[in-house]
Amino acid sequence: MSISPKFLFDCLWSGGVRFFSGVPDSLLKHFCAYVDAEVPSENHIIAANEGGAIALAAGHFLATSRVPLVYLQNSGLGNTVNPLVSLADPGVYSIPMILLVGWRGRPGVRDEPQHVKQGAVTGSMLDSMGIPWQEVPGEEKQAEDAITWAFGTCRERQGPVVLLVHEKTFSEYSTGEPLSLTGAGMSREEAIAIISQNLPESGIVVGTTGMISRELYEGRSRRGEARDRDFLTVGSMGHASQIALGISQSLPDLNVTCLDGDGAVLMHMGGLAVVGTTKPSNLLHVVLNNGVHDSVGGQPTAARRMSLTDVARACGYEVVEEPEGSPEGLKKTIRRLVSLPGKRFLEVFVRPGHRNDLGRPQESPIENRDKLISFLRDHRSGAPQPGVAG
Numbered sequence: 001m002s003i004s005p006k007f008l009f010d011c012l013w014s015g016g017v018r019f020f021s022g023v024p025d026s027l028l029k030h031f032c033a034y035v036d037a038e039v040p041s042e043n044h045i046i047a048a049n050e051g052g053a054i055a056l057a058a059g060h061f062l063a064t065s066r067v068p069l070v071y072l073q074n075s076g077l078g079n080t081v082n083p084l085v086s087l088a089d090p091g092v093y094s095i096p097m098i099l100l101v102g103w104r105g106r107p108g109v110r111d112e113p114q115h116v117k118q119g120a121v122t123g124s125m126l127d128s129m130g131i132p133w134q135e136v137p138g139e140e141k142q143a144e145d146a147i148t149w150a151f152g153t154c155r156e157r158q159g160p161v162v163l164l165v166h167e168k169t170f171s172e173y174s175t176g177e178p179l180s181l182t183g184a185g186m187s188r189e190e191a192i193a194i195i196s197q198n199l200p201e202s203g204i205v206v207g208t209t210g211m212i213s214r215e216l217y218e219g220r221s222r223r224g225e226a227r228d229r230d231f232l233t234v235g236s237m238g239h240a241s242q243i244a245l246g247i248s249q250s251l252p253d254l255n256v257t258c259l260d261g262d263g264a265v266l267m268h269m270g271g272l273a274v275v276g277t278t279k280p281s282n283l284l285h286v287v288l289n290n291g292v293h294d295s296v297g298g299q300p301t302a303a304r305r306m307s308l309t310d311v312a313r314a315c316g317y318e319v320v321e322e323p324e325g326s327p328e329g330l331k332k333t334i335r336r337l338v339s340l341p342g343k344r345f346l347e348v349f350v351r352p353g354h355r356n357d358l359g360r361p362q363e364s365p366i367e368n369r370d371k372l373i374s375f376l377r378d379h380r381s382g383a384p385q386p387g388v389a390g
Contacts, residue, residue, distance in 0.1 A: 001138040002171040005034035008136075011147040012069055017098070019060040020044045021053040022071035023267075027102030027165050029297030030173040032071060036299065037175050046299055049238065049267045050076035054083040054160075057097045067154060071100045073296070074122045074164075075115065075235065079267075085129055088160050096154035096161075103135075103164045113365050114235030126162055133162035138169050185325055188288050188350040189215045192259065194327055195286060195348075196220065198334045202379075203255025203282075204229045204247065204372065208240035208264045210295035211354050212288060216259060217361045228371040232361055238267030241275055241285055247376075248280035254379060255282050255338070262289040262303035269311070275343055276316030284337055284344045285312070289323070290352045298352055312345040325349040 008031060020035050020043065035044055047053035050072045057068035072080070080099075088095040105111045105119020126133045132153050136146050146163055154161040186194075192215050196205065207213035213232035220227045231247075233240045244258035265272070265287055275285065291304035313320040319340055324330045330348060337344050361368065 002168055003136075003138060003140050003143050004171050005031040005173045007140055008143060008147070008170070009034055009038065011144050012098070015147060015151045016066055017069045018043055018064070018066055019057065019068040020071070021047050021056040021060075021068065022100075023047055023050050023053060023073070023076055024293045024296040024299040025071065025073035025076075025102035025104075026296040027073070027104065027167055027169070028071050028100065029299075030170040031100070032297060032299055033175065034173045035071075046293075046301065048269065048302070050079040051081075051083050054080050054088060054097070058083070058087055058093070058095045061095050061097065067096050067098060067151065069098050069100060071102075073102045074104055075118050075237070077101070077118070077122065077125055081125075081129065084131065084160055089130075090157055090159040094158040096158050098150045098154055099160055099162045100136075101162055101164050103166055106166060109167065112234065112360070122164070131160055131162055132157070133164060135164045135166065136169055138166065186327055186330070186348075186350050188212065188290055188294075188354065189219065190327060191288055191330060191348050191350050192216050193219045193223075194330050195257075195259065195334050196225075197223075198331060198338065199257055199284075200255045200338055201226075201229075203257060204231065204375065206231045206240050206244040206247070206256065206258045207233060208258070208260045209233050209235060209237040210261060210264075211358065212259050212261055214358055214360055215354070218359055227363075228375045230368075231372050232365075232368055234361075234365055238264045238271070240264060241271045242268075244283060244285070245271075245275050245278060245280055248283040249278065251376065251379065252281040254376075255284075256280070257284045257286065260285060260287045261294075262287060262291065262308070263293045263301045265308065266301055266303060272312055272315045272317075276312065278343075280343050281341060283342075284346070285317070286346045286348060288348050288350050290350045292352045294352055294354060308347050309345065312347075316343075317345040318342040319344040321346045323347040323349050 024032050045056055053070045057070050060068045105115030134146050136143050150161050150163055207216045240260055241258050244256050248256040289303050292298045292300055309320050321333055324333050
């Protein structure tokens, strides 16, 4: 059984919720789509990260005394820990709010490797923070009871409570209006193919969380290219650039490319400042900007309403290219950038969306790690390396 996003929204609205913020999640995508369609933009803010959503909700409560709703995937609970326990907790500022959390990796349910541990410890994490929680059943009367409990408990304790959502709790909802973005003639998959085929084969690629790593993997497999020089960041969204920087700092003669996404960059934008104020000798940071959180439902990010290139330039990247949007232009730009030293930044505009039959890596994260470590060990030992692709 499942409940309609409208039903849950109406229960929250009837209880007094007027402000919604969070980071989109695949288990909540139909609910998030309904909220985006029904709530004015000033009362629904898609946050850069989950901790920011807690702070936004706190600000709303301080201004209105109304209980806000924060939505997120349980993988983002780590980003919420500090503001939950040092801001909203009853022992600090005592701010009531309801968190609607998609429970990936729930015990007994098969899921991707990066979700298994988080799913197993979700309940104990909430217990350790002293945050009451319940699961949202897939039946309307019971779901309404859970909402009633959440309002009563957060108001009584004057602090956060959590409602955990299972897979397929919500029935489908769609506005039927695809997001239209200008300056995006390429698919992301096409852009990744162009980039990867024009990078030095002696270097490595760090792919960010979600579709980018999956499309990099499939492209390599389809073309028969070696995959031992790619690190596919299946979890820890927003940290790919720091992984790449850590490798680059440790192996300064190695070509390192980070394939990043706009949502991931926004989540931990401070990473740009760290790269820009460090001195990697050979790091190319490419952000594939489709303006949406593509892996979890296509909800918009803020990245097409601001300039990532200006941010990178201000942070201290030595070479910053203006956004590229054509296949031929991208090929020329990548070939020019790989010939330059230092920290370089390129933003690539791509279309939202992905193939429905897009696969996942066949190797486990440990197998991916070991292959890359072996490649880097050979690099350190001075083993002969291939030339330049393309």
